[in-house]
Amino acid sequence: MIQYKRFTLANGLRVLVHEDHSSPMATVNLCYYVGARDESPERTGFAHLFEHLMFSGTKAAPNFDAPLQMAGGENNAFTNNDITNYYNVVPAENLEVALWLESDRMHNIRFSEKKLDVQRKVVVEEFKETCLNEPYGDVWHHLAELAYKVHPYRWPTIGMVPEHVSEASLEDVQAFYDKYYQPNNAVLIVAGKVDTDKVEVLVEKWFGHLPSGPLIERVLPPEPPQQALQQRILKAQEPADALYLGFHIPSRVDRDYYGVDMLSDILGNGPSSRLYRRLLKDKELFSAIDCYVSGSIDPGLLIIEAKPVEGINNQQARAAIWEELELLKREGVNTRELEKVKNKVESTLIFSELSVLNKAINLAFFEILGNAELINQEAQLYRKITGKELQNLAQRIFVEDNCSEVTYEAALEEAVAEV
Amino acid sequence: MPAPPPIFPVSHIELPDFEQHLLANGLPCYHINRGTQDLVRIEFICWGGRPYEKHPLVARTTAALLKEGTRRHTGSAIAEQFDYYGAHLSVPFQMDTGNLAMHCLNKQLPEILPFFIEILCEPALRQTDLQAYLKRKQQSLKEDLSKAEVVAYRNITEHFFGADHPYGYNSSPEAYADLQQEWLVEHHYRCFHAGNGFAIVSGRFDEATSSYIHGELARIPNRAAVPINTLTIAEQTPGKIVIPHVQGGQAAIRIGRRLFSRTHPDANGCYVLANLLGGYFGSRLMENIREDKGYTYNISAGYDSFRWGGTFQIDTEVSPEYVQETLQEIRHEIARLRDELIEEEELQMLRNYLMGSFLTMVDGPFNWAETVRTLLTEQLGKTDLAALIRTVQDISPEEIQRLAQRYLQDEDLWTVVVGP
Numbered sequence: 001m002i003q004y005k006r007f008t009l010a011n012g013l014r015v016l017v018h019e020d021h022s023s024p025m026a027t028v029n030l031c032y033y034v035g036a037r038d039e040s041p042e043r044t045g046f047a048h049l050f051e052h053l054m055f056s057g058t059k060a061a062p063n064f065d066a067p068l069q070m071a072g073g074e075n076n077a078f079t080n081n082d083i084t085n086y087y088n089v090v091p092a093e094n095l096e097v098a099l100w101l102e103s104d105r106m107h108n109i110r111f112s113e114k115k116l117d118v119q120r121k122v123v124v125e126e127f128k129e130t131c132l133n134e135p136y137g138d139v140w141h142h143l144a145e146l147a148y149k150v151h152p153y154r155w156p157t158i159g160m161v162p163e164h165v166s167e168a169s170l171e172d173v174q175a176f177y178d179k180y181y182q183p184n185n186a187v188l189i190v191a192g193k194v195d196t197d198k199v200e201v202l203v204e205k206w207f208g209h210l211p212s213g214p215l216i217e218r219v220l221p222p223e224p225p226q227q228a229l230q231q232r233i234l235k236a237q238e239p240a241d242a243l244y245l246g247f248h249i250p251s252r253v254d255r256d257y258y259g260v261d262m263l264s265d266i267l268g269n270g271p272s273s274r275l276y277r278r279l280l281k282d283k284e285l286f287s288a289i290d291c292y293v294s295g296s297i298d299p300g301l302l303i304i305e306a307k308p309v310e311g312i313n314n315q316q317a318r319a320a321i322w323e324e325l326e327l328l329k330r331e332g333v334n335t336r337e338l339e340k341v342k343n344k345v346e347s348t349l350i351f352s353e354l355s356v357l358n359k360a361i362n363l364a365f366f367e368i369l370g371n372a373e374l375i376n377q378e379a380q381l382y383r384k385i386t387g388k389e390l391q392n393l394a395q396r397i398f399v400e401d402n403c404s405e406v407t408y409e410a411a412l413e414e415a416v417a418e419v
Numbered sequence: 420m421p422a423p424p425p426i427f428p429v430s431h432i433e434l435p436d437f438e439q440h441l442l443a444n445g446l447p448c449y450h451i452n453r454g455t456q457d458l459v460r461i462e463f464i465c466w467g468g469r470p471y472e473k474h475p476l477v478a479r480t481t482a483a484l485l486k487e488g489t490r491r492h493t494g495s496a497i498a499e500q501f502d503y504y505g506a507h508l509s510v511p512f513q514m515d516t517g518n519l520a521m522h523c524l525n526k527q528l529p530e531i532l533p534f535f536i537e538i539l540c541e542p543a544l545r546q547t548d549l550q551a552y553l554k555r556k557q558q559s560l561k562e563d564l565s566k567a568e569v570v571a572y573r574n575i576t577e578h579f580f581g582a583d584h585p586y587g588y589n590s591s592p593e594a595y596a597d598l599q600q601e602w603l604v605e606h607h608y609r610c611f612h613a614g615n616g617f618a619i620v621s622g623r624f625d626e627a628t629s630s631y632i633h634g635e636l637a638r639i640p641n642r643a644a645v646p647i648n649t650l651t652i653a654e655q656t657p658g659k660i661v662i663p664h665v666q667g668g669q670a671a672i673r674i675g676r677r678l679f680s681r682t683h684p685d686a687n688g689c690y691v692l693a694n695l696l697g698g699y700f701g702s703r704l705m706e707n708i709r710e711d712k713g714y715t716y717n718i719s720a721g722y723d724s725f726r727w728g729g730t731f732q733i734d735t736e737v738s739p740e741y742v743q744e745t746l747q748e749i750r751h752e753i754a755r756l757r758d759e760l761i762e763e764e765e766l767q768m769l770r771n772y773l774m775g776s777f778l779t780m781v782d783g784p785f786n787w788a789e790t791v792r793t794l795l796t797e798q799l800g801k802t803d804l805a806a807l808i809r810t811v812q813d814i815s816p817e818e819i820q821r822l823a824q825r826y827l828q829d830e831d832l833w834t835v836v837v838g839p
Binding site: 020022023024025060061063065066067069070071072073074075089090091093094096097099100103104108117118119120121122123124125126128129132133134135205206209237238239240270271272273277280281282284287288307309310336339340343344345346347348350351353354355 | 420421423424426427428429453454455456457458486494495498499501502503504505506508522523524527551554555558559561562564565566567568665666667668669699700701709710711712713714715716717736737738767768769771772774775776778779781782783784785
């Protein structure tokens with residue numbers, strides 16, 4: 001049970017305070033409700049580039065990291081399709097330093113051509129490091145493009161192409177900041193060794209005077225149901241064959257999300273999961289296999305990724321996976337298997353509560369979804385799922401028309417064929 | 420906007436105790452009992468890492484195969500048991516030791532711990548499981564070798580120690596193919612027992628749970644401690660190595676040298692020196708090469724230590740067109756360490772940052788258990804960690820410069836560039 005106090009400032013900033021005195025640290029987590037799905041199709045990767053620019057400095061703190069490091073703190077940030085999340089972990093006595101820095105950069109950043117130029121280059125290097133250097137690192141580009149035709153989830157957070165990032169202008173940057181980086185578009189979590197009453201006073205002191213921004217109307221085109229199997233075969237310079245299947249699933253806020261998450265556990269989480277045990281261990285068809293869900297705010301994907309061993313081609317690999325999916329649809333899950341995933345969910349939730357930062361990030365995300373209390377209801381929601389529900393979900397999701405498939409065929413020459 | 424708040428440096432860190440209990444079988448068992456959740460993590464650690472091998476790759480392969488089944492239970496039955504009770508079994512890879520770890524909710528311990536002991540003491544180490552493991556391993560090696568950074572890491576560490584040294588050798592398809600099942604059985608019998616290691620129990624547990632755990636761990640048999648192999652370093656004159664590599668869009672750069680273990684009198688100072696150069700976001704390399712030039716997404720420098728040695732390494736990945744400029748800037752930053760005294764303000768920031776990171780080490784039972792494991796594996800104690808903290812607080816600009824002049828001369832550093 002995670003206890004917290006929630007309040008809202010006059011400018012619309014939502015604040016949650018969670019005390020955990022077992023830690024010597026205080027965490028300040030600021031989550032902005034903006035992500036890659038809010039980008040224009042000509043400027044993909046912008047939300048993430050902007051995250052880098054949030055470290056540009058202000059008049060009061062020309063180098064964001066310097067005072068935080070002086071305070072013995074650590075900070076970082078991440079961007080995904082839906083949110084941009086900034087976090088600071090500092091020795092508890094320096095809580096106010098983190099609050100000062102976050103309030104300062106919500107309103108006072110001074111962007112410059114020089115800073116923008118450097119971070120454009122840094123992000124292009126990041127693009128190369130994560131998408132081009134890593135074997136299969138571009139899979140998300142292909143899978144997203146196959147699975148989404150109109151919804152902005154069709155491009156990855158890092159951006160469709162590096163050029164989108166290198167062409168971003170200072171005007172784009174300022175406009176994005178003015179629109180999204182406003183107290184009424186953010187959630188602030190203060191957690192760890194903190195005193196709730198004192199936090200209320202400090203948050204009012206540092207954030208209370210900031211003006212609120214424009215109301216954001218988010219109208220995103222919903223993705224129409226997929227009508228047929230989408231396939232892409234990549235003959236690339238990868239070390240071995242690989243197969244990725246993506247299935248459309250309900251949104252993170254849909255009750256069915258919990259069942260789908262459990263299906264992904266049954267298939268791929270842990271050494272006794274079906275795909276791992278039967279296909280990798282017993283039949284020795286794969287050197288690696290995994291299954292997970294994207295958990296995005298708009299309807300996301302369940303992904304199965306598999307690397308066949310030498311001697312097994314992608315057709316055989318695909319057939320073996322589909323055989324397992326059909327079995328799941330036909331026979332459902334047994335009582336023991338259902339109990340197993342529920343036990344796993346329980347222990348995972350308890351373990352995750354060991355980390356204050358983890359709790360803070362989750363609280364922020366649930367509050368963005370509109371209901372922080374979900375954090376304490378999830379265990380129960382998972383508990384309630386029945387075997388019948390899982391089978392129904394499997395029958396709905398694991399159909400070929402709902403599937404997007406990317407295969408890598410190890411080859412020397414580079415070519416892309418669309419089927 | 421109100422005036423910036425004052426900053427309070429962390430002046431003191433309370434290092435928790437880790438009491439040692441000597442079990443009936445002679446196994447030292449360390450307790451870290453704190454935290455907020457009723458869960459427990461148990462790790463068995465023995466002197467059975469690379470320096471204790473009779474053949475290359477045996478240590479890692481033996482540890483990996485423990486999970487594949489015992490004389491009484493199949494790997495599948497073990498996996499089912501751990502998953503069903505929401506427990507987790509892992510084989511943390513360490514250079515000097517053989518490790519096996521588990522964690523679970525306290526209430527599930529009676530269903531899990533007996534299995535853990537069985538896995539530790541009676542693994543089957545079957546030929547068929549070895550073959551299946553090797554098949555997967557050869558494939559993942561192929562994937563790893565397609566990454567420039569992996570090629571660079573393998574190459575530079577081989578040059579630090581020599582291709583036959585436990586810290587220097589690399590896996591290869593041939594070495595995997597040579598592995599014999601009886602070597603694993605021998606390695607396990609010789610190394611994985613109560614006379615050759617210790618256990619760490621961390622989490623939150625009561626008296627009854629603690630004595631239950633002791634009773635189970637005391638079932639591990641005790642045999643003779645394993646002597647260390649003679650370690651011979653193949654000395655080579657450092658140079659620059661360029662390896663062509665077509666895959667990926669960037670080149671990987673590694674620069675570094677062999678150093679020493681933590682017992683060396685300059686070890687603590689070198690820890691500070693490496694962090695100043697590349698240990699945090701505000702480090703010299705990050706500020707210059709990422710934040711000012713934009714040549715890379717990430718660059719770091721670090722001092723890594725083992726029980727019998729250590730290394731100093733800088734690593735980064737950059738586009739091919741930035742390789743020369745990046746090498747030049749790295750050399751420039753190393754020269755600055757040798758030629759200039761650090762300013763008081765920067766040193767203060769480094770001290771405070773590192774003090775904050777020490778505070779993170781004692782945050783929660785599992786972070787502290789990991790720190791304790793590192794200390795014990797390197798044959799160190801709490802006083803040694805306290806000494807490191809004192810060095811961070813007291814080190815002078817002159818001492819940092821002396822260390823840079825002593826250990827970071829250009830002619831003592833290897834440079835490896837792997838890329839298009």
